[in-house]
Amino acid sequence: MSRDVRDACFETLYVIAKKDRNVVLLTDDMGAFSLDKFKTDLPGQYFNIGIAEQNMISVAAGMALAGKRPFLYGISSFMTSRCFEQLKLDVGAMGLPIVIIGTGSGVAYGSDGPTHHATHDSALLSTIPKLSLYNPVDANSTEAIVDLAYASHLPVFIHLEKGTLPDLHVTDEEYIKGLSTVHEGNKVAVLCTGAIIHTVLSVVDTEVKVVDVYRRYPLNVLGILHTCRRFSSIVTVEEACACGGLGQQVKNILFATKGHKVVVSLSFPDTHIPECGSREYLYRCYDMDAASISKVITKLKKRGC
Amino acid sequence: MTVEELTAHAKWVRRQVLEMIVSANKGHIGGSLSCTDILVALYQGGILAISPKGITDLNRDRFIMSKGHACEALYAVLASFGFFPIEELQQYGQPGSMLMSHPWKDIPGVEVSTGALGHGLGIGAGIALAGKLDELSYRTFVLMGDGECYEGSVWEAAMFAAHHKLCNLCCIVDRNRQITLDFTEDCLRLEPLARKWEAFGWRVVEVNGHDMESLLQVFSSTTEAPTVCIANTIKGKGISYMEDQPGWHHAVPKGDMVEIARKDLS
Numbered sequence: 001m002s003r004d005v006r007d008a009c010f011e012t013l014y015v016i017a018k019k020d021r022n023v024v025l026l027t028d029d030m031g032a033f034s035l036d037k038f039k040t041d042l043p044g045q046y047f048n049i050g051i052a053e054q055n056m057i058s059v060a061a062g063m064a065l066a067g068k069r070p071f072l073y074g075i076s077s078f079m080t081s082r083c084f085e086q087l088k089l090d091v092g093a094m095g096l097p098i099v100i101i102g103t104g105s106g107v108a109y110g111s112d113g114p115t116h117h118a119t120h121d122s123a124l125l126s127t128i129p130k131l132s133l134y135n136p137v138d139a140n141s142t143e144a145i146v147d148l149a150y151a152s153h154l155p156v157f158i159h160l161e162k163g164t165l166p167d168l169h170v171t172d173e174e175y176i177k178g179l180s181t182v183h184e185g186n187k188v189a190v191l192c193t194g195a196i197i198h199t200v201l202s203v204v205d206t207e208v209k210v211v212d213v214y215r216r217y218p219l220n221v222l223g224i225l226h227t228c229r230r231f232s233s234i235v236t237v238e239e240a241c242a243c244g245g246l247g248q249q250v251k252n253i254l255f256a257t258k259g260h261k262v263v264v265s266l267s268f269p270d271t272h273i274p275e276c277g278s279r280e281y282l283y284r285c286y287d288m289d290a291a292s293i294s295k296v297i298t299k300l301k302k303r304g305c
Numbered sequence: 306m307t308v309e310e311l312t313a314h315a316k317w318v319r320r321q322v323l324e325m326i327v328s329a330n331k332g333h334i335g336g337s338l339s340c341t342d343i344l345v346a347l348y349q350g351g352i353l354a355i356s357p358k359g360i361t362d363l364n365r366d367r368f369i370m371s372k373g374h375a376c377e378a379l380y381a382v383l384a385s386f387g388f389f390p391i392e393e394l395q396q397y398g399q400p401g402s403m404l405m406s407h408p409w410k411d412i413p414g415v416e417v418s419t420g421a422l423g424h425g426l427g428i429g430a431g432i433a434l435a436g437k438l439d440e441l442s443y444r445t446f447v448l449m450g451d452g453e454c455y456e457g458s459v460w461e462a463a464m465f466a467a468h469h470k471l472c473n474l475c476c477i478v479d480r481n482r483q484i485t486l487d488f489t490e491d492c493l494r495l496e497p498l499a500r501k502w503e504a505f506g507w508r509v510v511e512v513n514g515h516d517m518e519s520l521l522q523v524f525s526s527t528t529e530a531p532t533v534c535i536a537n538t539i540k541g542k543g544i545s546y547m548e549d550q551p552g553w554h555h556a557v558p559k560g561d562m563v564e565i566a567r568k569d570l571s
Binding site: 024044049052057061063064065066085090 | 363410416417418426429430431433435436439457458464465
């Protein structure tokens with residue numbers, strides 16, 4: 001039965017922290033219902049740093065240098081651009097085992113506006129040395145990726161969704177691969193990252209293969225090539241800006257291998273998104289809604305594989 | 306070392322700073338010379354409980370050179386402390402050298418990579434908090450420039466350290482009153498600097514940053530609050546034509562100036 005992804009995240013973290021008292025949770029004043037248990041039962045491992053992201057990253061770096069295993073929780077857009085230099089130098093350059101859990105992926109904050117949208121953060125994070133970026137899309141993959149992040153001893157950023165999402169994955173998958181097929185098909189391949197995959201899955205049929213690229217960085221290049229080898233028509237879908245996006249990366253990979261394929265990339269623009277509305281409304285505004293995605297796929301299906 | 310020996314050693318360190326910068330034709334001479342006595346007091350004065358062999362000891366004291374641009378003084382101190390051969394200093398700034406112009410964590414004795422200002426205090430606060438959680442007795446020292454106090458992140462960290470009563474944290478501000486282009490008070494007033502730190506909940510001690518005895522005394526004492534030592538210093542200290550003169554943030558002495566500096570530091 002599906003669980004709330006935030007519950008999956010923080011319950012997993014609770015179990016880890018209960019076993020390893022070096023695990024500490026730092027937040028920039030961001031709460032979650034499922035965090036309350038952590039806060040109550042493990043008060044010596046929980047710190048509300050205050051609304052000070054630069055300091056939160058530096059403090060986490062110091063704690064990691066002293067043997068702690070910091071997990072940070074906050075809003076994605078504030079945990080990247082606000083404190084980018086701290087991420088680059090204090091975390092990335094020293095390769096410290098810090099896990100950052102960012103809520104509000106893509107345009108999840110919808111009508112909160114461009115200050116809260118996280119469509120540029122993936123591109124920024126791609127430049128952080130040694131950092132892995134994950135976009136889990138259901139409770140099972142969220143749980144597994146939190147475990148994976150703890151085991152990795154390297155910088156990790158996890159885009160955390162909210163609410164109950166349909167299960168696409170099982171807990172004992174080989175998450176180390178960074179991608180997996182969630183729907184089989186034979187004419188068009190859709191490479192997707194992030195929660196928008198649920199929108200994609202609502203419009204596909206047996207002719208469309210859908211691959212969840214849940215690890216954005218480092219990308220599993222061989223896995224992408226393997227997926228694309230049987231298809232001449234490929235669609236990439238992501239809730240991020242085009243610059244530095246999955247679409248660009250896939251095109252680069254295929255170009256480098258002289259793969260003569262048609263690749264259509266659906267993403268948000270590189271500019272900010274000024275329209276006010278829900279996540280779904282903004283999908284519609286930028287042709288990322290189910291109908292628009294379906295139209296692109298249908299067109300490519302006619303072209304054949 | 307006695308105070309006299311420490312003072313003599315500081316002069317040796319300053320000479321190394323000069324030679325490194327002249328040889329590489331690059332470096333931050335003014336700020337290296339202003340903080341030399343502070344570094345010598347910490348390392349050779351027996352304040353820091355560290356040793357090259359025990360650099361992975363969990364309970365070692367930590368030092369963070371937050372004003373990473375003054376690394377020439379740090380390198381000379383680390384070399385003379387035994388972290389790497391003194392001859393290595395000749396490689397400073399040369400192609401392929403481990404001694405680049407800002408300290409990198411791979412260099413023996415360097416705890417944290419620095420160079421971008423405003424990072425060291427937050428990192429130091431994190432190390433100090435971890436020490437308290439683990440009930441370890443080590444102390445953490447962070448050396449900042451006074452111009453670094455312009456960075457907002459410094460004050461985020463200052464608030465944090467005071468709130469968490471990080472008495473095992475000592476921040477030293479190298480108050481040489483200059484930044485690259487200006488005097489601090491002409492560019493953007495820092496004063497009353499001590500009162501700012503006090504208002505943030507720190508124990509503030511002002512000292513002459515070139516007086517070994519005063520430095521040793523401040524560094525040895527702790528209270529319930531984190532300590533900030535505002536060390537009043539002279540930018541370019543030890544080289545006659547450079548002391549307190551603007552323009553020596555990262556200028557390199559040339560021609561006769563090199564010989565005068567060598568005489569001053571002999």
